[in-house]
Amino acid sequence: AQRVTQPEKLLSVFKGAPVELKCNYSYSGSPELFWYVQYSRQRLQLLLRHISRESIKGFTADLNKGETSFHLKKPFAQEEDSAMYYCALENSGGSNYKLTFGKGTLLTVNP
Amino acid sequence: GAGVSQSPRYKVAKRGQDVALRCDPISGHVSLFWYQQALGQGPEFLTYFQNEAQLDKSGLPSDRFFAERPEGSVSTLKIQRTQQEDSAVYLCASMKALGANVLTFGAGSRLTVL
Numbered sequence: 433a434q435r436v437t438q439p440e441k442l443l444s445v446f447k448g449a450p451v452e453l454k455c456n457y458s459y460s461g462s463p464e465l466f467w468y469v470q471y472s473r474q475r476l477q478l479l480l481r482h483i484s485r486e487s488i489k490g491f492t493a494d495l496n497k498g499e500t501s502f503h504l505k506k507p508f509a510q511e512e513d514s515a516m517y518y519c520a521l522e523n524s525g526g527s528n529y530k531l532t533f534g535k536g537t538l539l540t541v542n543p
Numbered sequence: 544g545a546g547v548s549q550s551p552r553y554k555v556a557k558r559g560q561d562v563a564l565r566c567d568p569i570s571g572h573v574s575l576f577w578y579q580q581a582l583g584q585g586p587e588f589l590t591y592f593q594n595e596a597q598l599d600k601s602g603l604p605s606d607r608f609f610a611e612r613p614e615g616s617v618s619t620l621k622i623q624r625t626q627q628e629d630s631a632v633y634l635c636a637s638m639k640a641l642g643a644n645v646l647t648f649g650a651g652s653r654l655t656v657l
Contacts, residue, residue: 476634476648518585530599533585
């Protein structure tokens with residue numbers, strides 16, 4: 433069965449510091465991976481997906497199949513990055529169907 | 544509408560009561576999903592509709608949970624004889640079609656069962 437693990441429930445950094453939110457997955461097939469973000473009092477929204485290979489708000493994430501990881505990184509954290517971040521895996525051939533989410537990491541960026 | 548609308552935003556029910564949660568997806572969105580998010584957890588898949596057809600209900604935790612989307616737009620998630628373990632935020636999400644499109648979530652309905 434597929435599983436997504438986010439080992440850190442809480443992560444606190446100072447503004448300008450690098451940040452890395454960890455995500456590991458277990459899945460027998462070819463995974464489609466996503467990062468979703470929920471800012472305070474806002475809805476859950478897509479941040480980025482690995483297939484797009486894009487950088488959104490300065491964040492990037494690289495799929496490492498050898499380590500089964502999809503860590504989210506940003507070189508210089510900003511206070512507005514403070515939010516709940518969820519890593520998610522899609523398990524139906526890349527059609528964005530039936531996501532399996534991790535438990536989330538609450539990122540706090542201190543001034 | 545501009546986004547996915549869910550109602551009620553908050554619902555308090557006594558154990559044993561039936562509840563109905565409504566989701567208005569973005570107009571024209573074919574795919575509709577329900578997720579359950581318990582406190583401190585990530586969202587967990589409940590069920591999926593393509594238009595009016597419920598193609599996957601494998602995530603519904605028991606036969607007390609029932610979802611419908613009779614006309615392929617508005618969907619209702621019904622929970623019968625609510626139990627305390629049903630307390631959670633119920634998220635609805637819609638997508639134009641399966642594929643490379645973005646899943647748009649509603650604000651959720653927070654159910655508390657006393």
